[in-house]
Amino acid sequence: MNKCTERLYNGLVKENPTFVLMLGMCPTLAVTTSAINGVGMGLSTTVVLIMSNMLISMLRKIIPDSVRMPAFIVIVASFVTIVQFLMEGFVPSLYDSLGLYIPLIVVNCIILGRAESYASKNPVLPSIFDGIGMGLGFTVGLTAIGIVRELIGAGKIFDIRVMPESYEPLTIFILAPGAFFVLAGLVALQNKVKNNMAKKGKKVPETVGCGEGCASCGNASSCSGKIFPTGEEDAKNE
């Protein structure tokens, strides 16, 4: 069980997809206009991630190496379609506000990245927990950005008014530019923490992610190996 809790910690903190790996930037910026949208997007991605990790891990010895990418894409796309229809049926309001970004979960590099670098090399149970951890890490990231944007841009959190009536909302924060500014602020904050750690002589985790020159965020086949510490490296660390 220890390995499973380690995967959870890894996804939520050590390799948090939003703040550390900087993966899946498109939904991160696009749907976080309010906290509830962030939660919705995060959870639907989590579901797809868990299911696809599970299935890919089960099939890892059956899928031939040469066609693994198309196979992964088909598996992920199928789960995305299922999630899309479930959301359309049961939470239509959330479905409307997330819109195009639900089918675009297919090309979210977190999912193909995890499939390539973890699920295709590890047994089923750790892969499921890896999916849960990464998914929740992504959810936490999206929710955090959503809360900041909703608080500044509308004076509310989860649609509940928290700012006094006299507060004039800065609408720009729930429009497109606000997404860039909030993310810039959060990354800068993270850099500051890292710099302080470096000054105190502590070990600083390496910067990774598509913000740092990995052009191929969408292309898991040439990307994941470089962005993620792969399964082999995990094994070495242990």
Place this chain on the structure above:
Amino acid sequence: MKELLLIAVGSAFVNNVVLSQFLGICPFLGVSKNVKTAAGMGGAVVFVITIASFVTGLIYKFILGNPNIMGGELSYLNTIVFILVIAALVQFVEMFLKKAMPSLYNALGVYLPLITTNCAVLGVALTNVQNGYYDDMSAGIGLLTGVVNGFATAVGFLVSIVLMAGIREKIEYNDISESFQGTPIVLVTAGLMAIAFFGFSGLI
């Protein structure tokens, strides 16, 4: 004709794919270090999206959304079919360019595999369907509208990534506070560009 022009201007500037719809953020942040590579990436994206929107349009119009096949109910396969078609198409385009047009391949080649799953490509294919370009109009016009929309969206990407690269080349020489170096300053720049692009919203 007027409608096509409105769609083109709308997707290229008013609803810019990167700065207001947030598609293709990763190449936008990753490959915008200098103007030359940014233009190469942008060119490859224009090329692929234009072809992809034509091919996905054909498939939707004549197979998935065709009322004569299963009563048009196959459209639930959109996401799966489109992503596979796009992935295959990029491979095919790459092989074709290598053989037939080596000079173009040398200019765009390295960027082609990178856009296989660039979310802008799938995004355009899906918006074309969602906007009902293939439903409302006759087959020819619907396809043309889809291709125009795809081309204009990709031009919007090209414009914004080249602008961004130009700005980033200058930023290199600036004295930026320590925490904002790297990604944060690029994001702030993108935010300011997004505000500037709001100015286009009066166009249509």
